[in-house]
Amino acid sequence: MKKYMGFKMLDAEPMNLGEYNKFRGWTIPADENPATEGYRVIYPDGYVSWRPREQFEKAYMQVGTNNTITQEMVDKFIGKHRTYTWGEKTTVVHATFINGFEVVESSSCVDPANYNEKIGENICLDKIKDKVWHLLGFLLQTAKEGIK
DSSP, rough: OOOOOOOOOOOOOOOOHHHHHHHHHHOOTTTSOOOOOEEEEEEETTTTEEEEEHHHHHOOOOOOOBOOHHHHHHHHEEEEEEEETTTTEEEEEEEEEEEOOEEEEEESOEEEEEOOHHHHHHHHHHHHHHHHHHHHHHHEEEEHHOOO
């Protein structure tokens, strides 16, 4: 069997399993916990389902008003970073995104007497944030329009 990766825009709201079953007019099975946190999900074709919170939040990210990427989303996506000085005048930043993807950026100055690791780190982080804006924009466009 082949693997597939999906991108789609959908509507969702927090709703526990008991609330979802009540919404659907169903009786919750005795072996299920009605307090289980999750989301009621409405797909573009109108199909409605429920997904557990952890599963939903691992697969989907909330977008900004009017289908936008926000600064908060960009900042949150950079999970952690490490900064190094290479030689006498180069800063290297290794960032790991919250999904495990890694990016490395560098900045350098001409004269080692002018080197400042903190300034270099800020330059590198700005470059990394620009990449995140670009990548998240690509994902949002794909989710919004699909693959044609």
